[in-house]
Amino acid sequence: MPALLIDRPTCPATQLHSARRLIAEERLHTLFQPIVSLDCGVIYGHEALVRGPAGSPLEMPDALFAAGRAEGLSMELEIRCALQAMKDWSQLQRPGKLLINMSAAALSQATADGRWQRGLGICEDYGLQPTELMIELTEHERVADIDALRRGLTLLRRLGVGVALDDFGDGRSSLRLWSEIQPNLVKIDKYFTRELPAHAEKLQTFRALLQLAETFGAQLVAEGIEQPEELRVLRDLGVSYGQGWLLGHPSSSGASEAAPAALQVLASKEIAVMPELRRAGGSGITAEKLMMPAPAISDQASHEQLYRFFTEHEDQHAVAVINAAQQPVALIDRAQFISRWAKPFFMDLYGRRPCTLYANPSPLIVDADTGIEALTRVLTSADQRYLREGFIISRQGRYLGLGTGEQLVRSVTEARIEAARHANPLTFLPGNIPLSQHIGRLLSSGREFVAAYADLNQFKPFNDQYGYWRGDEMIRLVARVIGAHCDSQRDFVGHVGGDDFVMLFQSDDWEQRCEQIVGRFNELARNLFDAEALEAGGIMAEDREGNLRFHPCTTLSIGAVRVAPGRLHRAEDVASAAAAAKRQAKHGALAVYVMAA
Structure with missing residues (x-):
């Protein structure tokens, strides 16, 4: 291994508080943690993890590199660790890539002074080829000389060495750096992996990063995988590689295959239940997207000038009045003004008076970046003049344009409908679109x-008798009971509207779960009836034909269909079969009815 220009003082082996001494005495060693292909479970490579002497104060990397910085040896220590990793790896004769951590500064220095070339030459003597190496670029926030870094990476790539970007997303890494250095791999910080199945926002982050990786021609490595369900979600998302204790612990010998628990997950046909975002329903709609360009009029204009304005702009339903600073101060409704203008003597009496005389001095003014949910509150506000006059859209207090009440009502309605397709607003459970997507994934698996x-059985009479509030409470009860008896990691629960729920089971004990759901709901639902109804066993209410008759207390029925591989091919076919099973359950007054697809 190339020697570093560092003094080699002799010292007792117990005095292991100096990075300089550890380097001089060659007391550093390397552990190797496997990186696994998530599509097949094959080992892609290993990350080299430097260690000081076992049990010493400088055994772990943080303490070791802190000592190196204190002794002014940061660069030398990094380069020594890299060369030590190559030496240790070459002795193992394992297939796959070796990933070595280096900062941009150390990498630039090592390539500039030729140490990398010398080190690679020596490693080739051990049978290690440059194409087996990959540099993980660390400490992204400290890239001071991007040109020097590019030169170093260009040299390494010419030699056949790959490049990875480490810990992307840890708050320090740079999307611009990703774009500029074009790494082969991007390692995603373990924060995004931890408890991934329970955090829809982390799932969306991974989806966005997958799109970026496709754009930049890179592949992702998810770090910190410790739980089987984390691995299952990452596999189903299409993340290329994974690293973490579930896949394999660091060791001096590396690994020939992934850990058995990980291989079991990767080989399983069971698919992950993806966490769903609770959409508020806006799809990014803002006030600016509702805006139509509309010229304004000065607050110094007269009624005569206002009349000419409306004559020239026949399609404009209203006009904003602005001051010299382009700030909106009033709004004038076209129909109201024209009605006044047409009255006898109005032109003679008020023609030269300021146009603000009969304007609305307190119109609805919203910032262009206001989201659809904030605009929704306008619909229930006390002042409803915006429905006739429209409203003003501004940015940082300056006039931009107008919006109409009709546009606002239509956009809010459409947003609510779209949101309900993704998540039911009463239970916040996934709606039709996520349900169909999950069925499609199950069929493909x-x-x-x-x-x-x-x-629900006899729900309409209950809802008519006790009102919508208690009816909503019963529907929420169904959601709670189903959720409590389903495995959130294996069983998908969707609310498709009203009192209709769909469960997609991968749990082997699904039939027992269904029976428990029905039994528990029927028990708890009785608490929503009055004492006299419980004593009578039901309520007197009108049926669907308007006839007054007795209805038993509300209960739950479940129809289930086993979907064997290759029997059904579309999500709508599965939904239709499940609905047919549900009808059989209700018509037969059965708690659970099971049929084959």
Whole structure:
């Protein structure tokens, strides 16, 4: 291994508080943690992790590099660790890539003074080829000389060495750096992996990063995988590689294959239940997207000038009045003004008076970046003049344009409908679109699953008798009971509207779960009836034909269909089969009815 220009003082082996001494005495060693292909479970490579002497104060990297910085040896220590990793790895004779951590500064220095070339030459003597190496670029926030870094990376790539970007997303890494250095791999910080199945926002981050990786021609490595369900979600998302204790612990010998628990997950046909965002329903709609360009009029204009304005702009329903600073101060409704203008003597009496005389001095003014949810509150405000006059859209207090009440009502309605397709606003459970997507993934997986359709019996009489508030409470009760008896990691629960729920089971004990759901709901639902109804066993209410008759207390029925591989091919076919099973359950007054697809 190339020697570094560092003094080699002799010292007792117990005095291991100096990075300089550890380097001089060659007391550093390397552990190797596997990186695994998530599509097949094959080892892609290993990350080299430097260690000081076991049990010493400088055993772990943080303490070791802190000592190196204190002794002014940061660069030398990094380069020594890299060369030590190559030496240790070459002795293992394992296939796959070796990933070595280096900062931009150390990498630039090592390539500039030729140490990398010398080190690679020596490693080739051990049978290690440059194409087996990959540099993980660390400490992204400290890239001071991007040109020097580019030169170093260009040299390494010419030698056949790959490049990875480490810990992307840890708050320090740079999207611009990703774009500029074009790494082969991008390692995603373990924060995004930790408890991934429970955090929809982390899932969306991974999806966005996958799109970026495709754009820049890179592949992702998810770091910090410790739980089987984290691995399952990452596999189903299409993340290329993974690293973490579930896949393999660091060791001096590396790994020939991924850990058995990880291989079991990767080989399983069971698919992950992806966490869903609770959409508020706006799809990014802002006031600016509702805006139509509309010229304004000065607050110094007269009624005569206002009349000419409306004559020239026949399609404009209103006009904003602005001051010299382009700030809106009033709004004039076209129809109201024209009605006044047409009255006898108005032109003679008021023609030269300021146009603000009969204007609305307190119109609705919203900032261009106001989201659809904030605009929704306008619909229930006490002042409803915006429905006739429209409203003013501004940015930083300056006039931009106008919006109409019709546009606002239509956009809010459409946003609510779209949101309900993704998540039911009463229970916040996934709606039709996520449900269909999950069915599609199940069909593609080639595994058997069960689609179960739950529906309430005698719910309409209950809702008519006690009102919508208690009716909503009963629907929420169904959601709570189903959620409590389903495995959130394996069983998908969707609310498709009203009192209709769909469960997609991968749990083997699905039939027992269905029976428990029905039993628990029927028990708890009685608490929503009055004492006299409980004593009578039900309520007197009108049926769908308007006839007054007795209705038993509300219960739950579930129809389930086993979906064998290859039997059904579309999400709508699965939904139709489950609905048919549900009808059989209700018509037969059965708690749970099971049929084959």
